[in-house]
Amino acid sequence: MSEEPIRIYTDGACKGNPGPGGWGALLMHEGKERELHGGEAQTTNNRMELMAVIESLRSLKRAATVQIHTDSSYVQQGMSAWIHKWKRQGWLTADRKPVKNVDLWRALDELAAAHVVSWHWVKGHAGHPGNERADRLANQGVAEIMTGARAASR
Numbered sequence: 001m002s003e004e005p006i007r008i009y010t011d012g013a014c015k016g017n018p019g020p021g022g023w024g025a026l027l028m029h030e031g032k033e034r035e036l037h038g039g040e041a042q043t044t045n046n047r048m049e050l051m052a053v054i055e056s057l058r059s060l061k062r063a064a065t066v067q068i069h070t071d072s073s074y075v076q077q078g079m080s081a082w083i084h085k086w087k088r089q090g091w092l093t094a095d096r097k098p099v100k101n102v103d104l105w106r107a108l109d110e111l112a113a114a115h116v117v118s119w120h121w122v123k124g125h126a127g128h129p130g131n132e133r134a135d136r137l138a139n140q141g142v143a144e145i146m147t148g149a150r151a152a153s154r
Helices: 044-058 073-088 102-112 127-145
Strands: 007-014 019-029 033-043 066-069 116-121
Touching: 007 127, 019 044, 019 066, 019 127, 033 044, 033 127, 044 073, 044 102, 044 127, 066 073, 066 102, 066 127, 073 116
Parallel strands: 007 066, 066 116
Antiparallel strands: 007 019, 019 033
16 A cells, blocks of 8 residues: 555535536645546435545545545544444444445445545535635536536546
């Protein structure tokens, strides 16, 4: 694994919930940066928050130490706390209902298992440079979906 962690800032956006949505990510490692974004025509904000992290981890070429910075407490808490119980309970919530977005949670869990990942919540729209860039990328993903432009950039 690399010594310096890969820092990843992620965000999701949705125009309507559900509606057209986008995700964005900024990956930073050893002085280099990479931007990713994409979107879907009909989705939810939570799905786009998850997709930002999924696509970020999917883009990594080898196992690494990764710091995920997200303004989504849904993603941060989901991966830090809730997922362990969901898996023990057969992907059911505490009130025995199916976990929403289980397809994405399963994909994220599998991708995260290949790395050493720490999950960090950052306050959104508070001037944090990494989060602000991820937000712009997520909105770019929405705009491209809404105008029929290219939907993903990797």
